[in-house]
Amino acid sequence: MRDSGRAGTLREQAERLHRLSVEATDNGRPALAARRLRQALTLLGWTTPAGGTPGDDGLLARLLTSLAHAEAEQGRSELGMELLDEAQRRAPAGELAIVHAQRGLMHLRMGSSTQALRELDIAAPMLQLDGDRVELARVLLNRSVIHIATGRIRQARDDARRSAQLAHAHDHPVLAAKALHNDGYCDLLLGDVPAALSVFARVERLYQDVNPGFLPVLALDRARALLAVGLTDEAGHTLDQAIDGFRRQRLMQDYAEAELARAQCALDAGRHAEARDWARRAETHFRRRGSAAWARRAELMRLRSDLARGAAPRSVARRAWDLAARFAELDMPDDGEMARLVSVRALIAAGHLTAAASTATAPPPTPPPPDPAPHAPAPPPDAPPGEPPPHTPASASRAPSGGPPLDGPPPDGPPPDGILAAGAGQGPAPLSRTGGRPRGEPLDVRLMRRLAEAELAGAQGRRGQALRKVREGLALIDSHRGRLGSLDMLTGVAALGADLAAHGLRAALAGGSPRQVFAWSERCRAQAFRFRPTRAPEDERTAEALAELRQLAQQMHADEAAGHRRPALRRRCLELEQVIRERGWQLPGVGERLAPAPVAAVQEALADDGFAMVSLLNVGGGLLALVLVDGRCHLHRLSAYEPVAEAARRLAGDLNAQAGRNLRPALRAVIEASVERQLGVLAAALGAPLRQALSGARGIVLIPTMGLSAVPWGLLPGLRGRPLAVAPSALVWLAARRAAEPFVRDGSSSVLVAGPDLEHAEREIQRLGAVHPKARTLRGEQATVSATLSALDGASFAHFAAHGHHERENVLFSRLDLADGPLMAHDLQRLDRTPGHVVLSACDVGQAVVRAGDELLGFTAALLYLGTSTVISSLTRVPDAVAERVMTAYHRGVALGASPADALAAAGEGEPACTFVCFGAG
Structure with missing residues (x-):
């Protein structure tokens, strides 16, 4: 009896350690999970796979299955597979489904999607019969990852949503959060970045409550979404946070995937040597882990970096073609197509046009027939055999462009480029050139194809064909941009087509027609102005963040006046700005756009x-x-x-x-x-x-x-x-000119605003009141943000005499100081109708951050985006006396019927320090 009692106690202790290991796995701590599982195995007398052991084979199999996952997550994939084989030999028939599921997950993490799906398809029917609904939810969740990896987004979404239903029905919040994460990743792969980020925001709140260990995985997927709209700096900051979390948790697969995404950031930003270094580090980590498919992706990123910096194009072409064949063997068509296109472009760069044309039209390498072996891993849960194995939280999908979370460690990640699949909402997905099944091809592959075709046509002297291919590529960018609602994203997405735009301009220049060059310049610059931004939301969280931000800005202003600095306040302001900015990223586009200006x-x-x-x-x-x-x-x-x-x-x-x-x-x-x-x-x-x-x-x-x-x-x-008017493009000038309304000379629909702490502001507004006697005047305590926004809405004319601040690091928070805090560029998006003519008698607020494609962000630019036809603002600091003289003369000229450009030219002619500029219609 004493022996029987001791055995029972040891078993209870082992089961307790197993439960604790599951918690550690779910929180992304595989090293801790492995320690607990080895303690449990020691209690049961197990030492090595070759050795025998007393005790319950079912419990032992569960422990071994969980340990296999924990070891593989730390980079010891071969040991993990050995442990899983031992678990399968010992598992009772009723628990084999979990072993199959776990093997599938491990294969998926190493990039073997085909084997993973086969293994998972073995597990699912077994669990359906067994009636273990939580375990079935895990399998469905992980199978959704496989479907995402192979471009079957509808099936992926079906599996994710079925998994969520089961998780909710059986009170499993961790699984439900992972399933929602995968659902959001489907939005990303379909090209709907705002919808994906909105879902990711919900998932973040859930993970904070039930699964904080998976927050770095979510950060990795959010970074992939930001890369998909050209926000490389923001993606880089997010990836740095994810990398730090993965390092602490020793999640080596995710760590390497984040390094690969970091390489994409650097490549998109034009830092080619840095991109190569990140890709090389990622490749090393993937190889150590045994993730062959991911190592190939990192190698492809390295080759893309080499091509971009002009290194040995003949060598790049040969290696890229070899990679295309290897991707075919791994049934990774999108990656294979990208490798082939890199080979084509490298051959063009090397001057081998015949070989480039041949490579461009050669049939893609054919993948080998599927292995009939019974064990093909699918992306199942990462749980121990036997009981529903708890799994690490799902990481956002890692498909050819990043992917959904699985239950267990996150699935294989995005393709060498973190760019999402495009084409959603445009009818059926196109047939991939690398295979016969219908699937949405990633946007980066489609853009690279247009670029390679344009370069080849240009090198062969077919300039018209080259320009047609560039137009097709830029149309893809336009379609993508039409789904975005925030100015941040509308301006950022131009970076995705920078190479295409540059090639189009070079081809137009080669043709020698100035009119054609002008038309192409308009096609390639300031395209965000063609799209109407979405009105900023009035949700409670954003309103609270804005209120706190204004209050803190007031405190900081008072501190500065008193000669004090509180860095903690500035850090909190930056946090609040990020909250507001991220909420803006979730705004969908309205789809309306202006046609190019003939x-x-x-x-x-x-x-x-x-x-x-x-x-x-x-x-x-x-x-x-x-x-x-x-x-x-x-x-x-x-x-x-x-x-x-x-x-x-x-x-x-x-x-x-x-x-x-x-x-x-x-x-x-x-x-x-x-x-x-x-x-x-x-x-x-x-x-x-x-x-x-x-x-x-x-x-x-x-x-x-x-x-x-x-x-x-x-x-x-x-x-x-x-007379001089400055505009971001001819289209912006033409549209602003058409929208301009005649100035109401008596100022009956005008607003004059005086900000605090500016010596001449009250005097300036008083003088202008004499020029515009019916204008509404806001000064002193009346000049609040809410009162000013209310007065601005629909006004024909507005003048601000206030301190201005241009924020280079967070441009939409460039601001004017008012009585109760700053009026920010972000606030302008809350107006139903912006004023037609705005004068900013403040320093710096004419400045803008200029992104790829001459896309502008700043206070003045925000007014122009939202429909103001003319803005008068300064690009630098202006002496108070100069500002007062120029503004008084300007308004008198406008009141007498001069156009803004004429009035400013006359007012500033004798002022050598006048840096006011007339933006827009003039």
């Missing part, structure tokens, strides 16, 4: 106004100018871009310094000399196109590029006193 329509409008247009471009590091004047289009090749951009940067710094108070005369003279020097560099670089434009027109519409968006053009010697 050259003829632009020229007709210019002629009506007596204006010429000068459009600047940076193509391959060279600065070009297109001049539309007198019904003709002219192309000027100017100089290298960078020296001119450097002069613009120095000019901005000098002007800010010049606006400082109490400058010593000697220092002021040095700054003034530097200002003249930088203006001279700019004038010399742009002299020819500006002279040509002004020879046939009284004023100019100027379309800047990249760093030249920060130039106060009215200070250039040839432009002083001339």
Whole structure:
């Protein structure tokens, strides 16, 4: 009896350790789980797979199954498989389903999707008969991962939702959270990034309550979603958090997948050497773990980085073609197609056009017939055999572009590129060129194909075909952009088509037609302005974050005035800004868009106004100018871009310094000399196109590029006193001009706002009140954010005399200081109708962050996006006295009937420190 009692006690202790190991696994702590499982096995007398052991074979099999998973998650996949084989030999017939499921999960984590699905399909019917509904929920969840990995999104969603139903019915919140995670990943793969991020936000709250160990996995998938809309910096920050979590948890598969996604970030941002380093590290970790498929993906990313930096294209072509064949063996068609396209582009770069054409049209490598072996792993739960094995939380899917969570360790991750599948909502998914089954092909593959085809056609002298392929690629980007509602994403997504846009411009330049170059420049720049942003939500969480942010901003402002700094307040403000920003990412697009502006329509409008247009471009590091004047289009090749951009940067710094108070005369003279020097560099670089434009027109519409968006053009010697309007593109200028309404001279629908702590603000508003006697005036305690927004909604005209702040790190929180806190660019999205004409008599708020494709973000840009036709704002600090004089003269001119551009030109002509610019219609 004593022996029997001791055996019972040992079994109870082993079962308790098993339950604790399951908790550790569910929290993403495989090392802790493995320690507990080995303690349990020691209690049962088990030492090695070869040795015998007394005790219950069913419990032993469950322990071995769980230990197999824990070891594999730490990178010891071969040992994990040995343990699983031993578990299968010992498992009772009723518990074999769990062993099959676990083997499938392990194969999936190593990239063997076909085997994983077969194994899972063995487990599912066995569990259906057995009646273990929780275990069936796990299997369905993991099978959804397989379907995602193979592009079968409908089946994936069906399995995930069935899993969720079972989990809810049997009170298993961890499984339910994982199933929801996978459902959201289906949205991502279908191209609906806002919907995916909305689901991920819900999943995050669930994981915080029931499964905090899987938060790094969720962060990895959120980063993949951000990569899919070109937000590389944001994705990089998110990945850094995930990598830190995976390192602490020793989740080596996920750690390596995050490294691979980090390589994608660097590649998309143009940091090719950094991308190669990240890919090489990921490849090393995948190989150590035995994840052959993932190692191939990392190798492909390394080759893409080599191609982008121009390294040994012949070698890249050969290695990429070899990789395509290996992907075929692994039944990974999207990765194989990407490898083939890399090979084509490398051959073009090497000058081997015949080989490139042959590779582009060769039939894809054919995968071998499926292995008839009975054990093909499927992505089942990561649980011990026997009882429903608890699993680590599901990680967002890792399909060819990232993937759904499985029960057990997260499934195989995204393809070498973290870009989601596209094409949702556009009818049936296209047939993949790499296989016969219908499936949505990832957007990055489709874009790479258009780029490779365009490059090949261009190299063969078929320029028209090259431009057609670029148009097709940019249309894919447009379709993707139409699903996005936030300005952040609308502007970020241009980065996905940067290579295509550059190729299109180069091809147009090769054709020699200035009109065609102009048309292509308009197709490639500031495309976010063609789409209407979605109105910001009024949800409770966002409202609370905004209220707290405004309160903290007031405290920080008071601290600064008193000479104190509290870094904790700034950190909290950044946290709140991120909460608000992420909520904005979840806004769906409305789909409305403006058609591109025809050259003829632009020229007709210019002629009506007596204006010429000068459009600047940076193509391959060279600065070009297109001049539309007198019904003709002219192309000027100017100089290298960078020296001119450097002069613009120095000019901005000098002007800010010049606006400082109490400058010593000697220092002021040095700054003034530097200002003249930088203006001279700019004038010399742009002299020819500006002279040509002004020879046939009284004023100019100027379309800047990249760093030249920060130039106060009215200070250039040839432009002083001339009417000048600055716009992000010809389309923006044309649309703003059409939307502009006649100024109401008595100011009956105008708003004048004076902010706090600005010496001249009250006096300025009082003077303007005499010019606009019927304008509504907000000053002192009346000038609150809510009162100002209410007055702005639908106003024809608004003037702000307030402190302004441009936030480079979080542009949508650039702001104007009001009585109860900041009015932020983000707040403007709450207006039903923005004012038609806005004057910002504040420093810096004319600045913008310029993203790929000359996409702009900033306070002034936000007004233009939302429909304001004209904005007057400053690009640098302006001395108070200068601002007051210029603004008073400006308003008098407008009240007498002058256009904004004419009124500003006249008001600023004699002011050498006037950096106000007329943006929009002019």
